[in-house]
Amino acid sequence: MTPAGFFSKNLEGKNFSHILLWMPNWIGDVIMVLPSIQTLRARFPCARITAVVKSPADQILRNHPAIDTVIRSPYQKGKKGMTFAWKLKKYQFDLGVVFPNSFRSAFLLYLSGAAVRIGYGTEGREVFLTHALKVSKEKKVQYRVNYFSDLFSPLGLEQPDKRFVQYVSEELRENINLRLKEIYPGSLQLLVAVHPGTSKPERGWHPKRFGLLCQRMIKDFGAKIALLGSEKERPLLKEIQQNCPSDDLQIFCGWGLEELTALIGRCDLFIGNDSGLMHLAAMVETPTVGIFGPGDPRTTGPYLDDDQKVLVTKNYSCSPCRQKFFRECKPSVLGKPFCLEDISIKDVAEGAETLLANRGFFKR
Numbered sequence: 001m002t003p004a005g006f007f008s009k010n011l012e013g014k015n016f017s018h019i020l021l022w023m024p025n026w027i028g029d030v031i032m033v034l035p036s037i038q039t040l041r042a043r044f045p046c047a048r049i050t051a052v053v054k055s056p057a058d059q060i061l062r063n064h065p066a067i068d069t070v071i072r073s074p075y076q077k078g079k080k081g082m083t084f085a086w087k088l089k090k091y092q093f094d095l096g097v098v099f100p101n102s103f104r105s106a107f108l109l110y111l112s113g114a115a116v117r118i119g120y121g122t123e124g125r126e127v128f129l130t131h132a133l134k135v136s137k138e139k140k141v142q143y144r145v146n147y148f149s150d151l152f153s154p155l156g157l158e159q160p161d162k163r164f165v166q167y168v169s170e171e172l173r174e175n176i177n178l179r180l181k182e183i184y185p186g187s188l189q190l191l192v193a194v195h196p197g198t199s200k201p202e203r204g205w206h207p208k209r210f211g212l213l214c215q216r217m218i219k220d221f222g223a224k225i226a227l228l229g230s231e232k233e234r235p236l237l238k239e240i241q242q243n244c245p246s247d248d249l250q251i252f253c254g255w256g257l258e259e260l261t262a263l264i265g266r267c268d269l270f271i272g273n274d275s276g277l278m279h280l281a282a283m284v285e286t287p288t289v290g291i292f293g294p295g296d297p298r299t300t301g302p303y304l305d306d307d308q309k310v311l312v313t314k315n316y317s318c319s320p321c322r323q324k325f326f327r328e329c330k331p332s333v334l335g336k337p338f339c340l341e342d343i344s345i346k347d348v349a350e351g352a353e354t355l356l357a358n359r360g361f362f363k364r
Helices: 027-043 079-091 103-111 144-155 170-183 207-221 231-242 257-266 276-283 345-358
Strands: 018-022 048-054 069-073 095-098 116-120 131-133 191-195 224-229 249-253 269-273 288-291 309-312
Touching: 018 027, 018 079, 018 103, 027 048, 027 144, 027 276, 079 103, 095 103, 103 116, 116 144, 131 144, 170 257, 191 207, 191 257, 191 276, 207 224, 207 231, 207 345, 224 231, 224 257, 231 249, 257 276, 269 276, 269 345, 276 288, 288 345, 309 345
Parallel strands: 018 048, 018 095, 048 069, 095 116, 116 131, 191 224, 191 269, 224 249, 269 288, 288 309
Antiparallel strands: none
């Protein structure tokens, strides 16, 4: 193994045959790494690229043409995690790239036995990396796609791909189309995906506003609404449905990420909070209205062309915050941070109308 601390100025002329990618923990971040992985594949067309990733993000990667092998990472801490990393040695990786910034993730990459190990030099991790990249204040607020792409700078890679590779199978697309015809009465001229879920309830826009927004989309555009969420979020989806009781709104609960990818790709518009599914919509190039409160769209906005996205935010100076609700700010009467509370139904509806007009849909 290459000793810790080894550093060659660059690796531009070096060839690698087996590359390990220690992927980020969040679905959105995993998706925002993909444009750089596509560039990596173009640079090393004959290399075997293996991704270590936590569930359920492994579902996104399993059929991606730039990745040969996906290994699901266990959630266990302590010795079980170290044993998992140690067992990766048998693959004899000659290059490893770690995307999470934790001390532990760099240590686990070191245990994997990868000869060259690239990552950001945060939290004293330099001892485990052969190529530790500096992190400035500016880099911490850099757009996430570029932040991840810069990790490949020692390899001399070009900029990340401008488009996501589309790889949903035709068979899955057809299956989703058949299911949609069974679920919705009448025509499906305009299908809108709505995702109200978030990693923390305080990050999410009001359920009642989502319901009233859905009413508006149905009335003004004749839209069919696909309300998306996990089984855990079913009560939230039911609450929204109560505010929009219509056969034109149907709940899609507990679907796997592969099916959701195909479903969102079939939709004409996606509306949702700053979340992993927002980035999934960007991955399948579905025009997206993203609702940003505590987050910053300049850092974590969807990877889409400007005419394919509207990012609704009040641009509070305290965003992005550390999201330790509500130690740093007072909640509204309805229990939301004011950066979300102040986003109206009109704000989101106007964003949706702009994107629909771009696609030739207009109010009835």
